[in-house]
Amino acid sequence: MSDFNIQVVPVTPFQQNCSLAWSKATMRGVVVDPGGDLPVIRGAVSRIGMTIDEIILTHGHIDHAGGAAELAAELGVKIVGPHEADRPLLERLELQARQYGMDDVRNVTPDRFLAEGETHEIAGETFQVFHCPGHSPGSVVLFSPVLRFAFMGDVLFQGSVGRTDLPGGSHEALIASIKTKLLPLGDDVAFLPGHGPASTLGEEKVSNPFLR
Numbered sequence: 001m002s003d004f005n006i007q008v009v010p011v012t013p014f015q016q017n018c019s020l021a022w023s024k025a026t027m028r029g030v031v032v033d034p035g036g037d038l039p040v041i042r043g044a045v046s047r048i049g050m051t052i053d054e055i056i057l058t059h060g061h062i063d064h065a066g067g068a069a070e071l072a073a074e075l076g077v078k079i080v081g082p083h084e085a086d087r088p089l090l091e092r093l094e095l096q097a098r099q100y101g102m103d104d105v106r107n108v109t110p111d112r113f114l115a116e117g118e119t120h121e122i123a124g125e126t127f128q129v130f131h132c133p134g135h136s137p138g139s140v141v142l143f144s145p146v147l148r149f150a151f152m153g154d155v156l157f158q159g160s161v162g163r164t165d166l167p168g169g170s171h172e173a174l175i176a177s178i179k180t181k182l183l184p185l186g187d188d189v190a191f192l193p194g195h196g197p198a199s200t201l202g203e204e205k206v207s208n209p210f211l212r
Helices: 038-048 068-075 084-090 093-100 171-185 201-207
Strands: 004-013 016-023 029-032 051-056 076-082 120-121 125-131 140-144 150-153 192-195
Touching: 004 038, 016 038, 029 084, 038 068, 038 171, 051 068, 068 076, 120 140, 125 171, 140 171, 171 201
Parallel strands: 029 051, 051 076, 150 192
Antiparallel strands: 004 016, 016 029, 120 125, 125 140, 140 150
């Protein structure tokens, strides 16, 4: 039985699902998408008693990446992801912050981008990387074949899909990403989206109106 654990920490006015993932055996793990509200994230990390090894970004929008640079500098850890196609978004986070009236946001330069076909270890589990453009050019989904679980970012939600009216968005590319890369992974795969409740690929395949 896996000792992989996840706790969701909703952050920013967008109620983005920042998540902490750690191994119960080592109490070491990662922060996925620290979009902001760093005191809230720090408090959750402290209550769990875990050590953060790195920060992972699923894409470059402010509600997912806005707190990454400050948190990485504070903890002395690296930022991994998203796909390099989101580099322009990460380089304009401070501009995005001014537009949304958000403070304490820095531009992000990841230590390593992720690419289709790679694998990346998170809290002792191996995750496959899927580049799923559409919501943003560089969105990635991280999937564990063993856990049958995926960090979805804003690609797919319970009953909906990521918005595509932002710069670099494409509804056609998004739906193609979901149908050709994600749904074939299996109906039993559970996923945590960037906003809202978790779901499964099987449930979305039969009930999500955007996938019909």
